[in-house]
Amino acid sequence: VPVNAQGAEGFRTLGELEETAGRRCSPAVWGYIQGGAGEERTVQRNRDAFGRWALRPRVLAGLSEIDLSTRMLRDAVSVPFYLAPTAYQGMVHPDGERGTARAASAARVLSMVSTLTSDSLEQIAAASPGGPRWFQLYLQPEFSVTQRLIERAERAGYTALVVTADAPLLAVRDRQRRSGFALDDAIPLGNGPDVRPPARELASKGGGKFAVREEATVGWEILDQLRRVTKLPLVVKGILSAEDARLAVSHGAQAVIVSNHGGRQLDGAAAPLDVLPEVVAAVGTSAEVYLDGGIRRANDVLTALALGARAVGLGRPVLWALAVDGSTGVARLLDLLTIELASVMLFTGRGSISQVDRSLVQPVTP
Numbered sequence: 001v002p003v004n005a006q007g008a009e010g011f012r013t014l015g016e017l018e019e020t021a022g023r024r025c026s027p028a029v030w031g032y033i034q035g036g037a038g039e040e041r042t043v044q045r046n047r048d049a050f051g052r053w054a055l056r057p058r059v060l061a062g063l064s065e066i067d068l069s070t071r072m073l074r075d076a077v078s079v080p081f082y083l084a085p086t087a088y089q090g091m092v093h094p095d096g097e098r099g100t101a102r103a104a105s106a107a108r109v110l111s112m113v114s115t116l117t118s119d120s121l122e123q124i125a126a127a128s129p130g131g132p133r134w135f136q137l138y139l140q141p142e143f144s145v146t147q148r149l150i151e152r153a154e155r156a157g158y159t160a161l162v163v164t165a166d167a168p169l170l171a172v173r174d175r176q177r178r179s180g181f182a183l184d185d186a187i188p189l190g191n192g193p194d195v196r197p198p199a200r201e202l203a204s205k206g207g208g209k210f211a212v213r214e215e216a217t218v219g220w221e222i223l224d225q226l227r228r229v230t231k232l233p234l235v236v237k238g239i240l241s242a243e244d245a246r247l248a249v250s251h252g253a254q255a256v257i258v259s260n261h262g263g264r265q266l267d268g269a270a271a272p273l274d275v276l277p278e279v280v281a282a283v284g285t286s287a288e289v290y291l292d293g294g295i296r297r298a299n300d301v302l303t304a305l306a307l308g309a310r311a312v313g314l315g316r317p318v319l320w321a322l323a324v325d326g327s328t329g330v331a332r333l334l335d336l337l338t339i340e341l342a343s344v345m346l347f348t349g350r351g352s353i354s355q356v357d358r359s360l361v362q363p364v365t366p
């Protein structure tokens with residue numbers, strides 16, 4: 001392996017990032033990052049979905065500039081991709097969420113910051129004072145704890161609340177189990193000891209009955225309740241149907257994220273890319289629609305945008321970059337993806353994000 005600017009173990013291309021990160025992480029941490037629910041059919045499907053679309057090049061389009069900037073709700077961002085929320089980044093690299101947020105903020109890329117961070121949400125905000133930064137909320141067993149988290153996020157300058165709806169319970173992830181990683185309440189959380197991850201199992205009551213933990217028993221009215229305690233715009237993450245997208249918007253969500261949690265929750269669920277058109281058709285005129293799951297290269301970003309996403313989230317790639325080179329690695333990932341996106345825009349004859357439309361893609365047999 002030739003030595004490069006990042007050192008022999010850095011990454012020069014997006015394509016080698018995953019493998020390089022795999023060599024850097026302990027098997028337990030790698031199992032946690034990579035693992036999906038069950039036998040990972042949905043993890044695979046998330047990627048496969050992109051293979052069914054080709055980009056349509058356009059030539060001699062007369063472009064003198066490529067402008068990747070766009071808006072996500074009230075935030076101006078430099079690119080139509082963002083950092084999806086991922087937990088426990090301190091396990092991946094000592095730079096942790098502060099390092100990730102610093103790199104994103106410097107590039108004016110939006111970070112969605114998890115509830116389950118190794119650093120506190122205030123430390124993360126201090127490391128990325130200009131944002132843009134949204135807070136991802138996991139509902140807590142006691143609403144008072146949820147409310148305190150929201151108040152802290154508001155005070156620290158987070159500009160939207162992303163409510164993750166697809167984790168009423170953490171799914172059994174075979175690979176994670178095999179690698180010996182257990183997400184237990186003993187892993188210290190930056191936001192304090194009263195903050196808890198989703199339940200790891202349903203409590204058996206015998207006779208085939210199971211009890212659901214308090215915070216996961218709520219229905220859509222939880223969005224109305226949240227709107228009573230915050231003025232931050234609400235974004236619902238983990239939507240995979242037109243029905244739920246409509247419900248989210250009718251309860252006040254200003255944006256929805258089409259996502260299956262990176263294939264980590266319901267194994268067998270559809271790929272976000274395959275669901276995107278129905279969600280855009282259902283709510284696209286009244287809410288912003290984002291997508292995450294399987295985004296690895298600029299062509300993936302553009303495919304999702306062509307099918308109606310306003311912006312797309314990166315989950316695992318950010319953890320890979322962080323594992324390889326901390327905050328510097330994340331900066332490099334964002335830089336490589338941005339440059340690649342600008343060139344793909346030129347090849348497809350689009351000078352700005354508003355010019356990306358359905359005619360940019362065509363279905364193909366993989």
Ligand SMILES: Cc1cc2nc3c(=O)[nH]c(=O)nc-3n(C[C@H](O)[C@H](O)[C@H](O)COP(=O)(O)O)c2cc1C
Binds near residue numbers: 084114136313
């Ligand atoms: C290690 C890991 C931790 C995650 N933690 C969270 C989390 O705390 N909150 C959340 O809403 N989603 C979480 N997610 C899901 C991501 O936000 C996102 O939906 C998913 O990773 C996107 O798919 P990708 O990894 O293929 O890019 C996590 C994903 C991974 C891989």
